[in-house]
Amino acid sequence: MPDSLMSAQRPIRKAVPRTGERSRTYAIPCSAGFRDQVTELAQQRGVSIADLARAILLTVPEATVNAAPDPGEPPAHEREEVTLLSGASKGRVLRRKPRLQVRLQPGLAVVQLRRALGLAVAMARGDHVVALEAPAARGKQADRIKALEEELERLRLMLSAVAFEPLKDGVRTRMQALYVLGFPADAQPDARALKARYRMLAMIFHPDSPQGDTLRMGQLNAARDLLRL
DNA sequence: AGACACCGAATAGTGACTTC
């Protein structure tokens, strides 16, 4: 499909604020077959060819893009004729390589773009599944998550072991208030120690916390009121 | 409604290569 026919169905575009860097046009030499596949995919998805390339470059690790097969330059015999429609050279016929033309941020390589588009086509066909992160990194992260989950479970167990057992009839006496705050029945903690203990336990049992417990929080508050903290 | 931003297509300009 020559360039002149490629404006038939324009995809819907959104205005995106400028990033400060002017985009540039990339002419990507490729076989006509590959160009048609890419164009068809873009039309199917309702995006531009530049969007396809951008999506791959943003989501797929660079190493994966670089390792993807290059769809390659067009074969030597494959050339298309383009007639200049205006300007000083109006009517002049150019024989040139079939190509895709996209406008993207500067600093990209044509081969990189062709590989990215090839990857997009392969992924759309289901021929290629891309891991968004390198397997090694993914494995490491999974190990870390597992270790953290185990640690969290240990902490939960420890907490449940040391947390006070809620009183059946609530907090009515000073002794019960001391029990709820984790002091021995005969302890004589001063107001400062009592306040500090209340705050620490409230932080743990507050309903908004991950270990929140309304019953225990209610009894903590009752103990605070009874001891007039 | 008009300004703005983006897009792909079209074209100009230029340099490398080929042919005579």
Added chain:
DNA sequence: GAAGTCACTATTCGGTGTCT
């Protein structure tokens, strides 16, 4: 070496969507 061809990049153009 001059002229022609080819292929590339840069720029321009017209169309379209978004924002104010």
